[in-house]
Amino acid sequence: MDKDGPRRRNAQATRDDILASARAAFARSGYDGAGLREIAEGAGVTAMMIGRYFGSKENLFAEAVAAAMGETELLGSEILSSPDVAREMAAGLVRITAPDAPILEGFEIALRSAASDTAASLSREHIEVQKLKRLANSLQGDDRETRAAILIALVAGLQTMRQVIGLTPLAKADPEQLTGLMAAVLEPLLVAKSESIPAPSAPS
Amino acid sequence: MDKDGPRRRNAQATRDDILASARAAFARSGYDGAGLREIAEGAGVTAMMIGRYFGSKENLFAEAVAAAMGETELLGSEILSSPDVAREMAAGLVRITAPDAPILEGFEIALRSAASDTAASLSREHIEVQKLKRLANSLQGDDRETRAAILIALVAGLQTMRQVIGLTPLAKADPEQLTGLMAAVLEPLLVAKSESIPAPSAPS
DNA sequence: ACCATTTGTCTACAGGTGTATAGTTATGGA
């Protein structure tokens, strides 16, 4: 991750290194917590190169969020075509929110940057464009956008409590058990229904 | 909120003012974002009084989290005795996570302080002791702790996306619609079942 | 009415923040 040789003086590579280091740092410490000098050091350059290539910390953050958000698909087509969508997505969710999984970097950056209003606003924009719209388009039935938003809230909540806060029962839970429970939770959001909740008249 | 008269030199009142100001500041800007001078100014004193009364910022945060966490009940007894627990809790959840609701201060502090490891660890402890245990005890059936933890993750996710990030479909959603959807999501976590998800053999 | 104790403020330190200007060194075309 450091350097294979003294192959300096390469603008594109330097820019890429800075962006990669920034993504890692923002995911680790959030927008306010990550310092420009720390990010620069991670890329093997001086803090001033960030100003040169990205203008400001805010711009750098925006690019980092955009890059990280566009990487993992929350509901891929191979999941959608599965006979049991809920269980399939639950399994994927449990896997990518595992305590030390480095996946879902985009959400991790957003969640750890929740203290900053600018960062939160930037994150919101990228979530809505890159995640919510695609998710809503993958769904069928009524209230697609709201259901997609609740799904995203669920993902964010699970990741927050498992990875960020580290809530014990979630961090140490048996993946199988967690998947079963999550499948039941996800089901009403994934399957198409006209009524949001069926009348509890006829017990099964 | 400022001062009715020059009634200074009151140790207990000063301590209370500092704690109140700290809770508001931590909820607004998180652990790292809230400065001691800002908190002190909100209480009408100097930053040094915080050192005097609380020792350190970390101690102050711990007390603020403890106080804020113990205030709102996630699943009160009047909800538990309702005929439709899921819908009742969903309605409450939608209400207290409304975009500008000042409730759930404890969770807001925790979520906005996610960048700091010490703050996250402190939050985790208080969530587990003050929220998770009570919630798990209110439930019936198997996997009570895991189900309670998922419930907490759901609350945190909804609050994050509605209040902190401000995801549009959730922030502007019709409360009735949101309640209906959330009720369906909450149901499998609240009602007692042996199997986490029923076999999808017999289509209704 | 006095004075010790409590309550609060002032000043300061050592370090970190994002950013700007000026200077230095390697690179590639002539």
Add this chain to the structure above:
DNA sequence: TCCATAACTATACACCTGTAGACAAATGGT
């Protein structure tokens, strides 16, 4: 080979951070 240009570094600025020690003043018991 030379040297203009692009890539990168050094130094500095103004500000903010949490914390500490020394000082001032109001308070209450005698």
